Amino acid sequence: MSSAPAIEAARLLDLYEQMAVIRRTEKAVYDLFLAGLVKGTTHLASGQEAIAVGASAALRPDDYVFATYRGHHHAMARGASPQACLAELMQKATGLCKAKGGSMHLTYAAGNMLGSYAIVGAHLPMAVGTAWSARLRGTEQVSVAFFGDGATNIGAFHEALNLAAVWKLPVIFVCENNLYMEYTPIGAVTAADHPAADRAPAYRLPAQVVDGNDVVAVHDAMAAAALRAREGEGPTVIEAETYRHYGHSRTDPATYRPAEEVERWLKHDPLDVARARLEALGVTPDAIGKVDDRASAQVAEAVAEAKAAPPADIAEAFTDVWADGGSAWRT
Numbered sequence: 001m002s003s004a005p006a007i008e009a010a011r012l013l014d015l016y017e018q019m020a021v022i023r024r025t026e027k028a029v030y031d032l033f034l035a036g037l038v039k040g041t042t043h044l045a046s047g048q049e050a051i052a053v054g055a056s057a058a059l060r061p062d063d064y065v066f067a068t069y070r071g072h073h074h075a076m077a078r079g080a081s082p083q084a085c086l087a088e089l090m091q092k093a094t095g096l097c098k099a100k101g102g103s104m105h106l107t108y109a110a111g112n113m114l115g116s117y118a119i120v121g122a123h124l125p126m127a128v129g130t131a132w133s134a135r136l137r138g139t140e141q142v143s144v145a146f147f148g149d150g151a152t153n154i155g156a157f158h159e160a161l162n163l164a165a166v167w168k169l170p171v172i173f174v175c176e177n178n179l180y181m182e183y184t185p186i187g188a189v190t191a192a193d194h195p196a197a198d199r200a201p202a203y204r205l206p207a208q209v210v211d212g213n214d215v216v217a218v219h220d221a222m223a224a225a226a227l228r229a230r231e232g233e234g235p236t237v238i239e240a241e242t243y244r245h246y247g248h249s250r251t252d253p254a255t256y257r258p259a260e261e262v263e264r265w266l267k268h269d270p271l272d273v274a275r276a277r278l279e280a281l282g283v284t285p286d287a288i289g290k291v292d293d294r295a296s297a298q299v300a301e302a303v304a305e306a307k308a309a310p311p312a313d314i315a316e317a318f319t320d321v322w323a324d325g326g327s328a329w330r331t
Helices: 009-034 049-057 072-077 082-089 123-137 149-153 155-167 215-230 259-266 270-280 285-308 314-318
Strands: 064-068 113-117 143-148 171-177 207-211 236-241
Touching: 009 049, 009 072, 009 082, 009 215, 009 270, 009 285, 049 072, 049 143, 049 171, 049 215, 049 270, 064 072, 064 123, 072 082, 072 113, 082 285, 113 123, 123 143, 123 155, 123 171, 143 149, 149 155, 149 171, 155 171, 171 215, 207 215, 215 236, 215 270, 270 285
Parallel strands: 064 113, 064 143, 143 171, 171 236, 207 236
Antiparallel strands: none
16 A cells, blocks of 8 residues: 655644634534524534544545534535534524534535434445445545444444445545444443454455544545555545544533543643644744634634524525425425
8 A cells, every 4th residue: 555645844734723723613612502502412523623634634625525423523624614614503594504404414515525414324335325426437536434433333334344345446434433432432332442443354444543633644544545445446444543522412521431531532632743743843833823823713703703694594494405406396
């Protein structure tokens, strides 16, 4: 497998800024929820930004991405703006999906981020389908399915890996292993030490376990897997080890997690890991601080714009329902 080129300081600083914007957007979601401005539940990805940003940085704009209901970071990594994401969660007309998707179904089709899925594991076969489509059309596009560790115990995970392997499809399966299936430790109910990577050999698929909090490690793993897929060598399984900073959802205080475990992982924050890499490349703390300030200003402006946006038009609920855009012709 070909190795990926080293990321230069300027490129890494750009990836750091993307993660900083996502982190601050997630904090804004947290605050807006407490203020009653975000309706329904939310599943925050704070602590998992390096996976979305690192992976997307190694993909082409026309590659396909599928995410779980914890998918804010994937939408933004594929180009969705903080304002559009926040407006969506606040049920505003300027929302990314015009208020029809909300937090659990955030979708950014313009960036080929083809949805966040609330049914665990349901999108893995969809990624196989888009990979099959790319094969038929000869586009060399790659499909990427991001999923949690809990999805590895779902039948769709095994069905998707098996068919992708049989047909040698250009699809990459990325497990965001944050150690918990909602409230249950994955290790308490799964025999494999690495629930995704350890099962890949059963389907004769290569697998790699990476530090999911290191944006460079994720980028390099994805770049190699994408090159392999484009060259017709088939799927790859990547298991990215990470940790969510909040509970499973906004209503979960996560008191079931051992304090020492939380402390250990918070010391391995993706932003801190990237800062250390930047400083090792000669980037000054002042330069990094300016990026942080710019990210804070961008998200503050996004919050203000989302608050000021008009509420969604109820008529929008009946648009984009069918492939032709509406349902009128069916009635």
